[in-house]
Amino acid sequence: MMASELNLLQKKILTDGVIKPGNVLKVDSFLNHQIDVPFISELGKEFKNIFAHKKIDKILTIEASGIGIACLTAVYFGVPVVFAKKSAGSNMDTEVYTTEVKSFTHNKVNHVVVSKKYLNQGEHILIMDDFLANGCAVEGLMDLVSQAGGIVEGVGICIEKGFQGGGDALRAKGVDVRSLAIIDKMDAATGTITFR
């Protein structure tokens, strides 16, 4: 792929991303520790263009690293963001929807909760996150929307690790997953990234 054919995020990954062994891509200089707000706002505009034809009432994400991209996208939709919270223990609070999300990075199961007040029947939801790998976080968020009787209009992802298959599994189920950069292959030894 020629550099000129790459989109904003793909170019940024090539210039500022750092590939680490074990298929780890560090983008904490602009996406999930330091947030390059002017740049991420441009991605928010791209997501608005991608989902412009859909009715979106609310954006749902998960703490902590989804909040920045979700808020900076919500500016263009003029809608609220709800972020699901990770709770270490089982949460028996009847006032929340709860689901389980397995984290491979930290090798544990997080109970993820959203107050029942902030997800409602019939609401059109855009799910967003910074990364999609195996898809567990997105599936957990979809489960929360489903419990509330809402409609998942789409899933907006910054970086999808295509080789982990989570995005394609969701697409096979008919979910409208849109990722600004899908990585099909990365190699820490040579420092190369192959985008789909």
Place this chain on the structure above:
Amino acid sequence: MMASELNLLQKKILTDGVIKPGNVLKVDSFLNHQIDVPFISELGKEFKNIFAHKKIDKILTIEASGIGIACLTAVYFGVPVVFAKKSAGSNMDTEVYTTEVKSFTHNKVNHVVVSKKYLNQGEHILIMDDFLANGCAVEGLMDLVSQAGGIVEGVGICIEKGFQGGGDALRAKGVDVRSLAIIDKMDAATGTITFR
């Protein structure tokens, strides 16, 4: 205080905030669980006006509930946000600045970390958070900036619990703390809030 004299956030607190026993103010309908992005963007604009005369290179906040207001303010400054991460255990990583923040809400000490790459000597930092009560989180963030050799230009807070004294203690040390709403008294029994 007449309702007409109240600012945007103070009015919002009176209409949408819920006072709970134990001096708890729930604002999770618009600030720290659901984020009313168009409204919080207006607060971001207010912070830009308040700190317009200062040189701000970067906004520093702490995960998770500071990220929304920090990003939506950074849009107006055109600067990046860095969010400090809470780490359960002691973090001996030499690549991070670490400090301890006592959480009274959860009755534990969080080790709070920022990568050394994202706080630099001589940088002019605006610290932001959704709430300020005893001031421990802000003091922790100030400590991180100090370790990096940066300059804290100011502290921007949405809601300060004035009766807990953290904000005034910082002001007494010469820190430029600006809170959009300072609560001097709240009463769950009568549902009344007194703003400073």
